[in-house]
Amino acid sequence: xxxxxxxxxxxxxxxxxxxxxxxxxxxxxxxxxxxxxxxxxxxxxxxxxxxxxxxxxxxxxxxxxxxxxxxxxxxxxxxxxxxxxxxxxxxxxxxxxxxxxxxxxxxxx
Amino acid sequence: xxxxxxxxxxxxxxxxxxxxxxxxxxxxxxxxxxxxxxxxxxxxxxxxxxxxxxxxxxxxxxxxxxxxxxxxxxxxxxxxxxxxxxxxxxxxxxxxxxxxxxxxxxxxxxxxxx
Numbered sequence: 001x002x003x004x005x006x007x008x009x010x011x012x013x014x015x016x017x018x019x020x021x022x023x024x025x026x027x028x029x030x031x032x033x034x035x036x037x038x039x040x041x042x043x044x045x046x047x048x049x050x051x052x053x054x055x056x057x058x059x060x061x062x063x064x065x066x067x068x069x070x071x072x073x074x075x076x077x078x079x080x081x082x083x084x085x086x087x088x089x090x091x092x093x094x095x096x097x098x099x100x101x102x103x104x105x106x107x108x109x
Numbered sequence: 110x111x112x113x114x115x116x117x118x119x120x121x122x123x124x125x126x127x128x129x130x131x132x133x134x135x136x137x138x139x140x141x142x143x144x145x146x147x148x149x150x151x152x153x154x155x156x157x158x159x160x161x162x163x164x165x166x167x168x169x170x171x172x173x174x175x176x177x178x179x180x181x182x183x184x185x186x187x188x189x190x191x192x193x194x195x196x197x198x199x200x201x202x203x204x205x206x207x208x209x210x211x212x213x214x215x216x217x218x219x220x221x222x223x
Contacts, residue, residue, distance in 0.1 A: 043214030099152035
């Protein structure tokens with residue numbers, strides 16, 4: 001019962017922006033959207049999170065739609081090291097993380 | 110500051126044995142969660158401990174158990190190992206309110222059951 005839906009895979013040219021979409025149509029008002037990535041069976045790495053407003057940090061930007069039913073993670077200048085599986089996660093009121101199947105992003109030279 | 114430390118990194122066990130995995134959270138984090146990752150099922154939540162009490166539990170059989178100590182370190186135990194228990198076991202730590210602070214994951218313990 002994953003609460004998020006993501007495309008299984010995406011390609012992006014090196015140096016270009018990577019835009020990774022996520023649907024979370026059943027999200028509740030107090031549930032945060034988190035993005036993690038996992039590189040080759042290492043532990044998932046935190047990228048960014050948000051509740052209602054768009055967020056930006058040194059790694060990425062997070063755009064959340066006004067109705068909060070979807071979001072987009074933006075890697076502004078993708079590098080080969082950004083090749084990974086990206087997970088969009090909703091943290092519930094019970095503080096559980098539901099990982100979906102994620103999006104496998106491949107950055108192409 | 111030190112990250113989340115999981116030991117051992119790799120483990121090979123025989124079917125029917127039991128195993129204990131260890132997780133040391135980031136200093137000051139009181140919540141520790143455990144996840145199982147397999148190629149077929151992806152990342153699945155096992156359980157979460159907060160202040161030595163199990164706060165949440167996923168849908169795993171009773172062979173999977175855990176505990177948390179007063180210093181927030183946590184252990185996970187799997188008894189009567191089955192071949193299907195072969196997986197990467199990940200531990201994540203957090204402040205008490207994960208919704209606003211998120212989780213930091215360790216590198217995992219890769220368990221192989223033969």
